[in-house]
Amino acid sequence: MKGTVHYEVRDNIALMTIDNPPVNPLSSGVRQGLSDGVAKALADDAVAAIVLTGAGRAFIAGADISEFGGKAEGPSLLDCLDIMDNSSKPIVAAINGTAFGGGLEVALCCHYRVIAPNAQVGLPEVKLGLLPGAGGTQRLPRLIGAEKALAFMVSGDPIAGPAAVTMGIADAVAEQDVVESAMDFTRNIIAKGSPLRRIRDEEGVVAQDRDKPEVFDNARKAAARKMRKRFAPEMIVQCVEAAVNLGDFDAGLAVERENFVKCLEHPQRASLIHMFFSEREVAKIPDISKDIEAKPINSAAVIGCGTMGGGIAMSFLNANIPVTSLEMSDEALEKGFGVIKKNYDIQVQRGRMSADEVDHRMSLLSGTTDYADLGQADVIIEAIYENIDVKIEAFKKMDAVAKPGAILASNTSALDIDKMAEATERPEDVIGLHFFSPANVMRLLEIVRGGKTSKEVIASSMKLGRQLKKVAVLSGNAPGFIGNRILAGYTRQAGEIILQGATPYQVDNVLLNFGMPMGPFQMNDLVGLDLSWRARKLSGMKPEDIPITARVADKLCEKERFGQKTSRGFYIYPEGSRAGQADPEVVALVEETSAELGIERRPIDDDEVLKRCLYPIINEGARVLEDGIALRPCDIDIVYINGYGFPEVTGGPMFWADQIGLDNILSDIKRFQQEYGGAVWEPAPLLERLVAEGKTFASLQG
Numbered sequence: 001m002k003g004t005v006h007y008e009v010r011d012n013i014a015l016m017t018i019d020n021p022p023v024n025p026l027s028s029g030v031r032q033g034l035s036d037g038v039a040k041a042l043a044d045d046a047v048a049a050i051v052l053t054g055a056g057r058a059f060i061a062g063a064d065i066s067e068f069g070g071k072a073e074g075p076s077l078l079d080c081l082d083i084m085d086n087s088s089k090p091i092v093a094a095i096n097g098t099a100f101g102g103g104l105e106v107a108l109c110c111h112y113r114v115i116a117p118n119a120q121v122g123l124p125e126v127k128l129g130l131l132p133g134a135g136g137t138q139r140l141p142r143l144i145g146a147e148k149a150l151a152f153m154v155s156g157d158p159i160a161g162p163a164a165v166t167m168g169i170a171d172a173v174a175e176q177d178v179v180e181s182a183m184d185f186t187r188n189i190i191a192k193g194s195p196l197r198r199i200r201d202e203e204g205v206v207a208q209d210r211d212k213p214e215v216f217d218n219a220r221k222a223a224a225r226k227m228r229k230r231f232a233p234e235m236i237v238q239c240v241e242a243a244v245n246l247g248d249f250d251a252g253l254a255v256e257r258e259n260f261v262k263c264l265e266h267p268q269r270a271s272l273i274h275m276f277f278s279e280r281e282v283a284k285i286p287d288i289s290k291d292i293e294a295k296p297i298n299s300a301a302v303i304g305c306g307t308m309g310g311g312i313a314m315s316f317l318n319a320n321i322p323v324t325s326l327e328m329s330d331e332a333l334e335k336g337f338g339v340i341k342k343n344y345d346i347q348v349q350r351g352r353m354s355a356d357e358v359d360h361r362m363s364l365l366s367g368t369t370d371y372a373d374l375g376q377a378d379v380i381i382e383a384i385y386e387n388i389d390v391k392i393e394a395f396k397k398m399d400a401v402a403k404p405g406a407i408l409a410s411n412t413s414a415l416d417i418d419k420m421a422e423a424t425e426r427p428e429d430v431i432g433l434h435f436f437s438p439a440n441v442m443r444l445l446e447i448v449r450g451g452k453t454s455k456e457v458i459a460s461s462m463k464l465g466r467q468l469k470k471v472a473v474l475s476g477n478a479p480g481f482i483g484n485r486i487l488a489g490y491t492r493q494a495g496e497i498i499l500q501g502a503t504p505y506q507v508d509n510v511l512l513n514f515g516m517p518m519g520p521f522q523m524n525d526l527v528g529l530d531l532s533w534r535a536r537k538l539s540g541m542k543p544e545d546i547p548i549t550a551r552v553a554d555k556l557c558e559k560e561r562f563g564q565k566t567s568r569g570f571y572i573y574p575e576g577s578r579a580g581q582a583d584p585e586v587v588a589l590v591e592e593t594s595a596e597l598g599i600e601r602r603p604i605d606d607d608e609v610l611k612r613c614l615y616p617i618i619n620e621g622a623r624v625l626e627d628g629i630a631l632r633p634c635d636i637d638i639v640y641i642n643g644y645g646f647p648e649v650t651g652g653p654m655f656w657a658d659q660i661g662l663d664n665i666l667s668d669i670k671r672f673q674q675e676y677g678g679a680v681w682e683p684a685p686l687l688e689r690l691v692a693e694g695k696t697f698a699s700l701q702g
């Protein structure tokens with residue numbers, strides 16, 4: 001059995017300490033130790049109460065995920081909690097550190113809770129496609145009310161000790177060592193003869209919620225808005241409804257168990273657990289050993305303070321790292337700083353940040369128009385116009401002023417890192433740091449290694465990603481890297497499909513129903529149709545050389561329909577609204593363009609739309625793996641979920657492909673190759689090999 005629970009008696013209090021490093025999950029040995037320890041204390045007349053705590057940095061970090069799907073040894077967690085529930089002696093939780101999932105459910109089964117100020121509590125099961133399955137959905141609303149309990153469980157986000165006391169989850173914040181504080185707390189309740197406080201028996205709080213159906217309506221709306229297509233949130237809402245309306249703990253617990261099984265058997269659970277482990281896997285770089293020491297990054301410089309540069313600067317400020325921002329003029333700096341300050345002020349208005357915090361972050365930001373002022377930065381990132389010649393010139397200037405050992409980085413989304421590195425005398429210090437817009441919000445950081453990038457710089461950049469609270473994925477240096485290289489087929493197919501018979505609105509709706517946050521034409525309107533249109537005009541491209549998939553967008557631009565910025569693009573945007581409305585004029589324009597190109601339109605069903613948009617992602621993903629641009633299939637999954645909005649509930653495009661069946665996908669790709677031709681439908685050799693061998697992308701993970 002894995003893990004143990006130490007038992008000792010101090011005066012008349014039994015102290016039980018969970019010891020299952022590093023984070024004390026509820027493994028078989030811990031569950032056995034909890035059951036045995038409580039039974040031992042109850043059988044000892046010299047013991048008046050029990051204090052339960054954790055060794056190291058965690059109280060109990062949750063279930064042991066490695067046991068999921070297998071046969072559990074020893075008592076179940078529910079068996080342990082039954083013994084605690086039926087204790088005739090008070091049990092006090094000394095929450096010394098992380099108490100997540102089943103760990104918090106154990107604490108809620110105790111009669112009282114004392115928490116360390118820096119300890120965090122949470123019920124994050126929803127993020128794994130599950131729900132609190134050990135009475136959490138029944139005890140928490142009885143303790144803090146249905147509304148707070150739902151918000152807490154449906155978000156899955158943790159809170160710190162003081163907030164837990166304010167919310168009512170814990171009884172006291174420890175003013176000294178948490179175990180000593182819990183001991184004092186326990187001695188006090190023994191001296192007072194305080195009654196046992198079993199949360200399962202308390203009905204007063206939930207009784208007040210029985211005439212408030214709006215609580216559950218609001219929770220469902222919030223879940224639909226924030227956690228699109230997730231199955232588990234609705235199961236959680238139903239469990240809390242049972243806690244409120246059934247008026248009986250055991251009846252509510254039966255609903256919880258039934259819904260937990262539904263979540264456990266739902267395909268989303270496997271997808272989300274895949275994502276959980278993948279986020280940890282992408283941090284491991286096979287040729288970068290743990291012995292390689294990362295450079296400390298205590299200061300940063302960002303060249304450019306526009307949309308991307310300002311967002312990158314905010315990412316550093318949010319991590320308490322001072323930033324020097326370089327712009328071409330004082331006016332540009334003032335404008336950029338104004339946008340940053342406005343973004344922070346919005347967070348204050350929403351209650352997510354205090355004015356003092358804004359003042360502190362802004363105090364870390366300085367501006368300059370002189371490259372020489374960037375000389376002391378530990379990392380310099382250029383975030384300027386996506387033109388290789390302009391970027392090469394910037395790297396020459398960075399190289400001239402940067403201190404020895406500084407990391408020189410490009411925020412390019414597609415351009416050659418090696419060409420930029422060649423412009424310097426230190427190519428080993430050059431790397432790509434591709435932030436996604438808005439950089440201060442999006443979690444993904446695509447790190448691009450050049451041919452001469454040192455292992456130390458790679459290790460430092462991966463560590464920097466963690467500092468900035470990003471999920472960092474390493475990519476090889478190739479046009480478009482991982483994400484944008486794979487995306488090309490998706491957008492090209494969307495453009496072809498509307499010329500062959502679908503409408504932009506049908507295509508967008510199919511992708512929205514799949515779970516994408518927006519369709520390709522909605523995305524075009526958001527980014528601005530004029531960006532590519534102006535680039536084509538500046539390049540002097542002849543009309544006949546313009547890709548057919550860009551013809552409709554260019555016609556819209558000729559009518560000054562640039563997207564959301566002009567309230568008209570593929571969609572019409574009523575004044576002040578970001579929700580677009582379909583426009584018959586656009587449909588007519590699409591049909592006109594089809595006729596000009598000699599394309600005979602036909603009905604295209606939703607299934608074909610979905611496959612033709614998504615299967616190129618799978619096919620090109622296989623090529624990216626074969627070329628060594630991505631290390632593992634899960635790297636592509638993490639990039640697409642965190643950078644491109646691929647729905648989490650699928651586990652990412654490569655995991656989703658395994659669920660669909662690679663043989664089925666290859667069959668459709670070959671059919672589309674016969675019908676439409678083109679390189680996008682040329683089957684990737686890796687895909688063909690995996691199908692021939694009866695293997696999956698997951699088999700490549702090792």
